[in-house]
Each structure stands twice: as C-alpha cells, then as structure tokens.
Amino acid sequence: MTFRIWAIAGLASLALTPGVCAEPLPPLKIVSEGPASQSRAVQLIVHSRRVGRDFAIQVTTPHTPPILPGQTAPAVYVLDGGYDIAGPTGWLLGGAGSMAPAYIIAINYPPDGPSMRETDLLFGPGTRPDGTVAEGGGGAAFRAFLLEELKPFMEARYPLDPKAAVLFGHSLSGIFTANVLADRPDGFSGYLIASPSVWADPGVIQRLKAVRAKAGGRKAFVAWGAAEDAYMIDGGTKVSAALSGDPDHLTLRTQAFAGEQHISYYPLVMSAALPFLLPRAAPIKRPSPITLKPEQIRRYFGAYSLPDGKTVTIGEDEDGVLLEVAGFPATNILSEALDRFYLHGQDARVTFEPGGGPAGWLTLYVNGAEARAVRK
Known part of the structure; x- marks a missing residue:
C-alpha cells in the first residue's frame, strides 16, 4: 500500500x-x-x-x-x-x-x-x-x-x-x-x-x-x-x-x-x-490496521466542512480510503476500528459519527489539536 x-x-x-x-x-x-x-x-x-x-x-x-x-x-x-x-x-x-x-x-x-x-x-x-x-x-x-x-x-x-x-x-x-x-x-x-x-x-x-x-x-x-x-x-x-x-x-x-x-x-x-x-504534547499512537467491508466504508464518503469553511473530502483510490483537506495533497487513511481511522506514521486520526447511514460529521485530530467537520 x-x-x-x-x-x-x-x-x-x-x-x-x-x-x-x-x-x-x-x-x-x-x-x-x-x-x-x-x-x-x-x-x-x-x-x-x-x-x-x-x-x-x-x-x-x-x-x-x-x-x-x-x-x-x-x-x-x-x-x-x-x-x-x-x-x-x-x-x-x-x-x-x-x-x-x-x-x-x-x-x-x-x-x-x-x-x-x-x-x-x-x-x-x-x-x-x-x-x-x-x-x-x-x-x-x-x-x-x-x-x-x-x-x-x-x-x-x-x-x-x-x-x-x-x-x-x-x-x-x-x-x-x-x-x-x-x-x-x-x-x-x-x-x-x-x-x-x-x-x-x-x-x-x-x-x-x-x-x-x-x-x-x-x-x-x-x-x-x-x-x-x-x-x-x-x-x-x-x-x-x-x-x-x-x-x-x-x-x-x-x-x-x-x-x-x-x-x-x-x-x-x-x-x-x-x-x-519542544516536547510533543503526546506520543504518536501506532495502531494496527483492520479491514472493513465496502458497505461499512461507503457511509464515510462525501464532503465535510470545517469551521473555517475548508472542505474535507473522503473518497477512495486503488490504495483504499482517501482523505483530502482543501489546500493539501490527498493521503490514504487506515481503519483501526469501526468509525476510526489513522494516518500511517503520523500524529493524525479521523473519527466519524457512529451509526447507520451517511456519517453526519467527522473529527480530525492532528498533532494534539482537533476540529469537527460537518457533512455538506
């Protein structure tokens, strides 16, 4: 991958x-x-x-x-x-x-x-x-x-x-x-x-x-x-x-x-x-990836809006689930549990609203900070 x-x-x-x-x-x-x-x-x-x-x-x-x-x-x-x-x-x-x-x-x-x-x-x-x-x-x-x-x-x-x-x-x-x-x-x-x-x-x-x-x-x-x-x-x-x-x-x-x-x-x-x-706020977590079924993943796909208006897009490519924040290159994310994903080797995670149907929001965690993005 x-x-x-x-x-x-x-x-x-x-x-x-x-x-x-x-x-x-x-x-x-x-x-x-x-x-x-x-x-x-x-x-x-x-x-x-x-x-x-x-x-x-x-x-x-x-x-x-x-x-x-x-x-x-x-x-x-x-x-x-x-x-x-x-x-x-x-x-x-x-x-x-x-x-x-x-x-x-x-x-x-x-x-x-x-x-x-x-x-x-x-x-x-x-x-x-x-x-x-x-x-x-x-x-x-x-x-x-x-x-x-x-x-x-x-x-x-x-x-x-x-x-x-x-x-x-x-x-x-x-x-x-x-x-x-x-x-x-x-x-x-x-x-x-x-x-x-x-x-x-x-x-x-x-x-x-x-x-x-x-x-x-x-x-x-x-x-x-x-x-x-x-x-x-x-x-x-x-x-x-x-x-x-x-x-x-x-x-x-x-x-x-x-x-x-x-x-x-x-x-x-x-x-x-x-x-x-310049110590870190917290150590980088290094979980092991799991495999989710396609129907479990599709509910995350879509565009979400951060409080500053910047768009977060969740999609997929040949390597799996894809995260893109407007203004930055897209990157693949790995699932560590249902509704929880992480970026390999980085202090960055994504949590989605639990439940059925399209997720209404996601939360981005980057370097100890977090922000919620709401589905557009």
Missing part, C-alpha cells in the same frame, strides 16, 4: 502580511524564491533593511504540518544555515515522534554573495585565542533583522506559534544565541547554545547570570564536544554555570558529547536538545 505525506504545496500560497518592527518599515522583501539545497525545503532570498544586505532562508515544513483552523506549529531558527542538515534532521525528529513537529528555518547567506558571519554574529571586537582580533560589530543589526523582520515575516507567512520558537546557534552563532538570551530573553521560548565562542565576548557570562530571574520559564540547552579545544569547553561550562541555579525561571539542560570534536557532534545535538526544548 502506498502512503502519501502532507506536502509543503498548500502552505506556499498563504498570503504575506507585514511584520511588526520597532520602527515602521516596509515588510521584508523577497528577492527570489525557489528550491533549496536542503531536501524538502524552499529557499527565500530576502533583503533586510535593518542590515542592508540579503539573506538566504531555507524553510522545511514539518512531516505533519498544521491543517486545522487556527492550528500552529513551533519553529526552530537555525543560524549558519544549519550546515544544510538541520532541516532534514528536524523533519525526521518530528516525523518520528521525538519532538513536536516544527518548521525548521535555516538562516544563511546567498550562494553568490559574501559571508559576513563574523560581522553579523559578534556585537563588537573579540580577541581570538591566537591573539588576532575578530572585528565583529554587526550583532545588534543582525539581531534586529532576526527579531523585528524575519520572525514576524515568518509568523505571517506560515502557521507558526510565536510562543514556541527556538533559536539554535553553534560556535560564533552560539555566542550570538547566548547574547540574545542575555539581552532579549523574550525573543524566543527556547535557546540551543552549542559550543559558544565565549572568547569573543567574555562579558556575556555576567549578563547571563543577571538574566536568569527574568527568563520567564524559558528553556536553554547548552552543549559542546568533550574532545574540543580546552578554551571551547571552558566557554561552554561557563555559559552553563551562568544559567544554572534558578529552575523556577529558567530550565537548563547541559550535555558534553563524549569523544566529539567541535563540529562532529552537530548532527547529534538536535536529537538531544529539541525533544527537551
């Missing part, structure tokens, strides 16, 4: 509306839109008026995206482009049931443009361990782009929950993430700080200590490779120590990845951190 998954197509047509900025500005400008290097992602080249440059944004839709009226999903904003693996990793973790299904939003530079990483991620000059100076200085403008342009823009374009957004940074972007937590803890609900380059901004440690009581119940995950250079391990331990000791205001988890170098643990840190930062 062939099973289809929800795809990104229905989301790409959502209307864009202006974001909210500290000062009135036109909405973030899309320079181009097309396929991305990360699988299952789309790439937007956007122009930031706060920074005065373009950025490449790759968006990966979760395995089971929101489809119900008013339903939203978390987002993970990943710096350094997620090394082109963050999107597929987040998609797999959400689809496997390890974490809440989330949009992975990877932020990088256009492929035909320069990388301004050091400028954007540091708020001022910092002395490298070898004695040379990292100039930095663009951190404030890049933070304004992130919080005042990109985040509102994404929340207008996609069904995102603004109260469930995680910022993920590694190395230089790890110290940037620590700075955002220190200065703007309200910017995100969770912070994944991996191998923070504390050498570039030692003053962040005192500011992190001061912010603990103002964190408002947020979460932070601090990580590093246990086989990294000593100064990197020292930076991670200092950030962890600065954030510890106030679990009523900030929930902290720390992990040193045994035997791993500066970059080698990157593929592991998402699977360790994101289930903590």
Whole structure:
C-alpha cells in the first residue's frame, strides 16, 4: 500500500502580511524564491533593511504540518544555515515522534554573495585565542533583522506559534544565541547554545547570570564536544554555570558529547536538545490496521466542512480510503476500528459519527489539536 505525506504545496500560497518592527518599515522583501539545497525545503532570498544586505532562508515544513483552523506549529531558527542538515534532521525528529513537529528555518547567506558571519554574529571586537582580533560589530543589526523582520515575516507567512520558537546557534552563532538570551530573553521560548565562542565576548557570562530571574520559564540547552579545544569547553561550562541555579525561571539542560570534536557532534545535538526544548504534547499512537467491508466504508464518503469553511473530502483510490483537506495533497487513511481511522506514521486520526447511514460529521485530530467537520 502506498502512503502519501502532507506536502509543503498548500502552505506556499498563504498570503504575506507585514511584520511588526520597532520602527515602521516596509515588510521584508523577497528577492527570489525557489528550491533549496536542503531536501524538502524552499529557499527565500530576502533583503533586510535593518542590515542592508540579503539573506538566504531555507524553510522545511514539518512531516505533519498544521491543517486545522487556527492550528500552529513551533519553529526552530537555525543560524549558519544549519550546515544544510538541520532541516532534514528536524523533519525526521518530528516525523518520528521525538519532538513536536516544527518548521525548521535555516538562516544563511546567498550562494553568490559574501559571508559576513563574523560581522553579523559578534556585537563588537573579540580577541581570538591566537591573539588576532575578530572585528565583529554587526550583532545588534543582525539581531534586529532576526527579531523585528524575519520572525514576524515568518509568523505571517506560515502557521507558526510565536510562543514556541527556538533559536539554535553553534560556535560564533552560539555566542550570538547566548547574547540574545542575555539581552532579549523574550525573543524566543527556547535557546540551543552549542559550543559558544565565549572568547569573543567574555562579558556575556555576567549578563547571563543577571538574566536568569527574568527568563520567564524559558528553556536553554547548552552543549559542546568533550574532545574540543580546552578554551571551547571552558566557554561552554561557563555559559552553563551562568544559567544554572534558578529552575523556577529558567530550565537548563547541559550535555558534553563524549569523544566529539567541535563540529562532529552537530548532527547529534538536535536529537538531544529539541525533544527537551519542544516536547510533543503526546506520543504518536501506532495502531494496527483492520479491514472493513465496502458497505461499512461507503457511509464515510462525501464532503465535510470545517469551521473555517475548508472542505474535507473522503473518497477512495486503488490504495483504499482517501482523505483530502482543501489546500493539501490527498493521503490514504487506515481503519483501526469501526468509525476510526489513522494516518500511517503520523500524529493524525479521523473519527466519524457512529451509526447507520451517511456519517453526519467527522473529527480530525492532528498533532494534539482537533476540529469537527460537518457533512455538506
């Protein structure tokens, strides 16, 4: 039997509306839109008026995206482009049931443009361990782009929950993430700080200590490779120590990845951190399918209307019973009991009105939310 998954197509047509900025500005400008290097992602080249440059944004839709009226999903904003693996990793973790299904939003530079990483991620000059100076200085403008342009823009374009957004940074972007937590803890609900380059901004440690009581119940995950250079391990331990000791205001988890170098643990840190930062509301149920008689199935066929007017259609194809929500690809559903169906490998179920004759309503359950659709 062939099973289809929800795809990104229905989301790409959502209307864009202006974001909210500290000062009135036109909405973030899309320079181009097309396929991305990360699988299952789309790439937007956007122009930031706060920074005065373009950025490449790759968006990966979760395995089971929101489809119900008013339903939203978390987002993970990943710096350094997620090394082109963050999107597929987040998609797999959400689809496997390890974490809440989330949009992975990877932020990088256009492929035909320069990388301004050091400028954007540091708020001022910092002395490298070898004695040379990292100039930095663009951190404030890049933070304004992130919080005042990109985040509102994404929340207008996609069904995102603004109260469930995680910022993920590694190395230089790890110290940037620590700075955002220190200065703007309200910017995100969770912070994944991996191998923070504390050498570039030692003053962040005192500011992190001061912010603990103002964190408002947020979460932070601090990580590093246990086989990294000593100064990197020292930076991670200092950030962890600065954030510890106030679990009523900030929930902290720390992990040193045994035997791993500066970059080698990157593929592991998402699977360790994101289930903590974005836990599922409930585990995915994995029932066994049963076979219903054709006359039992036919009573479900027809069109149903959700509260927002969107149509849910129940039909059939060569693979069995077919569910289609307007704006999303059709997918097969399996029966687990009379009047109860589920989507294979996803946190999505359908329950029909019991009884004889055509079902008068159905209830859709997706990622812990539910909505009733009435037969038209």
